[in-house]
Amino acid sequence: QPVRVSDLPLSPLATEWMQLSERHGSYTTAMAYQAFKDRNFSPHGKGIPSLGIGAPPIWLALELLNDSDSERELIFELANGWQDDIRLSHFAADGSEAHWSGGDIHKNAADNRFFRVNLSIKPGVSVLLLRVEGPDPRVLPVYLTSRENTAKRERAEAYSYGFLYGGIVALLGYNFLLYLGIGSRSYLYYSVFLLTFLWLNLSYTGHGSAWIWPSLDHWRQWSNPLLMTLYCITGLMFALRFLGIDKLRPRLSQIVLGLAMLMMLVQAVAFYIDDRALALIVAFDLVYIFSLLMPLLGIMAWHFGMPIAKLFLLASVSTMIGMSTTALTVDGVLPFNQWTYRAAEIGMFIDAMLLALALAAKFRQSEQERTLAKRLAATDPLTGVDNRRAFGEHLLQSWNQSRDLRCRALIMIDIDKFKSINDSYGHDVGDKVLTDIARSIRYSIRNRDHCGRWGGEEFVVLLPNATEQEIAAIAERIRQNIELLRFPRPADSLKVTASVGVCVDEGLSHYEDILRRADEAMYSAKAAGGNRIVFV
Numbered sequence: 060q061p062v063r064v065s066d067l068p069l070s071p072l073a074t075e076w077m078q079l080s081e082r083h084g085s086y087t088t089a090m091a092y093q094a095f096k097d098r099n100f101s102p103h104g105k106g107i108p109s110l111g112i113g114a115p116p117i118w119l120a121l122e123l124l125n126d127s128d129s130e131r132e133l134i135f136e137l138a139n140g141w142q143d144d145i146r147l148s149h150f151a152a153d154g155s156e157a158h159w160s161g162g163d164i165h166k167n168a169a170d171n172r173f174f175r176v177n178l179s180i181k182p183g184v185s186v187l188l189l190r191v192e193g194p195d196p197r198v199l200p201v202y203l204t205s206r207e208n209t210a211k212r213e214r215a216e217a218y219s220y221g222f223l224y225g226g227i228v229a230l231l232g233y234n235f236l237l238y239l240g241i242g243s244r245s246y247l248y249y250s251v252f253l254l255t256f257l258w259l260n261l262s263y264t265g266h267g268s269a270w271i272w273p274s275l276d277h278w279r280q281w282s283n284p285l286l287m288t289l290y291c292i293t294g295l296m297f298a299l300r301f302l303g304i305d306k307l308r309p310r311l312s313q314i315v316l317g318l319a320m321l322m323m324l325v326q327a328v329a330f331y332i333d334d335r336a337l338a339l340i341v342a343f344d345l346v347y348i349f350s351l352l353m354p355l356l357g358i359m360a361w362h363f364g365m366p367i368a369k370l371f372l373l374a375s376v377s378t379m380i381g382m383s384t385t386a387l388t389v390d391g392v393l394p395f396n397q398w399t400y401r402a403a404e405i406g407m408f409i410d411a412m413l414l415a416l417a418l419a420a421k422f423r424q425s426e427q428e429r430t431l432a433k434r435l436a437a438t439d440p441l442t443g444v445d446n447r448r449a450f451g452e453h454l455l456q457s458w459n460q461s462r463d464l465r466c467r468a469l470i471m472i473d474i475d476k477f478k479s480i481n482d483s484y485g486h487d488v489g490d491k492v493l494t495d496i497a498r499s500i501r502y503s504i505r506n507r508d509h510c511g512r513w514g515g516e517e518f519v520v521l522l523p524n525a526t527e528q529e530i531a532a533i534a535e536r537i538r539q540n541i542e543l544l545r546f547p548r549p550a551d552s553l554k555v556t557a558s559v560g561v562c563v564d565e566g567l568s569h570y571e572d573i574l575r576r577a578d579e580a581m582y583s584a585k586a587a588g589g590n591r592i593v594f595v
């Protein structure tokens with residue numbers, strides 16, 4: 060049944076095709092045409108013709124009926140930029156013939172990224188005969204539509220590719236800048252992964268051949284398998300680093316990378332012996348392993364309790380879904396449209412975006428960890444106030460910041476006879492006394508004052524911006540509140556007191572002087588019997 064040129068579908072031709080494989084010997088165009096007329100072609104079946112890697116050359120034929128009395132202009136386009144040798148013949152109703160050829164092995168085959176031919180279909184029944192040869196996956200989405208429909212499709216594709224490439228380039232540039240700024244290797248690995256993703260996209264969409272490397276004939280044929288391999292390897296390297304598997308499971312990490320490198324070596328050998336079918340099989344196998352391995356690594360990291368692993372898992376599952384959708388579309392299980400056919404691209408793009416989000420989440424997490432570590436390093440674990448180092452830093456900082464007009468003071472507090480508390484009630488009670496005293500001091504001071512543990516049973520308080528009356532009141536409050544502390548059994552009869560030394564700064568030249576003088580004052584208080592305040 061010839062297909063009416065007025066009824067041609069907007070999607071690629073599928074059930075319309077008749078096919079003949081060159082499995083049992085090759086044909087010239089005339090022989091194939093004769094075979095078609097002798098009804099030796101069989102119906103192609105459903106889906107876009109898809110024959111896998113290294114399939115023998117295939118002939119596809121289509122009978123066209125132009126039942127009008129004028130010529131019809133159509134555009135034939137094989138929307139797949141990686142076939143080696145494409146030949147198209149048109150046998151018109153009036154007996155005239157036209158022939159075209161294209162594909163990767165033909166130098167600068169077309170000024171378009173795909174093999175494209177303008178056809179004039181004369182009234183009557185004519186035959187289109189297409190032959191495709193090459194080791195690459197033989198997926199043959201052929202559009203046969205009017206000039207307007209082709210332009211419409213081209214415009215939609217241009218927008219979508221603009222969006223895709225724009226998105227990847229923006230992510231790539233941003234993450235590379237983050238690497239330069241922050242120096243974290245994860246950003247570098249991610250940028251390299253995005254670069255290979257961009258490069259691979261340029262390669263298999265035909266944009267690279269059309270615009271970037273039109274004269275690199277050898278590269279044009281090899282770019283797909285080599286870039287697929289590189290994409291998987293950089294993706295794995297990023298995942299191992301990002302998920303921390305290189306540190307948690309270094310052996311596993313080494314095995315995965317070793318296998319990836321082995322694949323790269325096989326590709327180098329395939330390149331050397333010029334066996335592209337081998338390179339393609341290795342590349343596709345690696346892609347399948349990759350799309351299974353990535354979620355597995357995500358699950359493993361999840362198992363290790365890494366919160367970002369969920370985002371990573373979601374990202375790799377989106378690639379898996381995309382890839383299977385494209386595969387099912389090519390096989391004719393799912394209906395063909397730009398979304399289903401290009402689902403792998405969309406899945407990988409969503410993957411890349413989710414990974415950027417995961418990187419940001421990881422950055423936030425490590426920032427929080429850093430802040431926590433900094434706080435822990437500055438805090439006395441028993442009492443929760445600043446430790447000696449942190450208090451010293453704070454004192455120095457506030458000293459440098461303001462040579463204040465109003466006076467400031469430093470209070471040194473030492474618990475009286477603390478050793479005997481330890482000796483009589485044990486260390487646990489001693490610890491409880493220290494904790495309660497720290498809490499009591501914090502309760503006695505103002506919000507802007509700063510408290511620290513200076514030594515075993517010694518505390519310090521810095522009072523900025525305080526009048527002499529305020530200083531005296533706070534020091535007295537501290538002393539009194541310590542004296543009022545009560546403890547549970549067995550220390551219910553225990554009464555604790557402290558000796559307090561106060562140094563009011565009236566133009567001291569060095570911050571250590573205030574510490575030394577407050578210490579001296581505290582010792583004077585202790586020497587005078589304790590439980591008192593001495594001012595200097």
Ligand SMILES: Nc1nc2c(ncn2[C@@H]2O[C@H](COP(=O)(O)OP(=O)(O)OP(=O)(O)O)[C@@H](O)[C@H]2O)c(=O)[nH]1
Pocket residue numbers: 441473474475476477478479481485486487488489490493514515516585
């Ligand atoms: N329970 C407990 N004891 C501590 C801690 N840090 C230091 N100490 C004890 O504090 C005691 C301090 O003893 P001394 O320096 O002789 O001071 P003191 O007994 O208070 O004597 P005076 O200061 O002269 O009143 C020592 O026995 C230390 O073991 C701690 O974190 N917990």
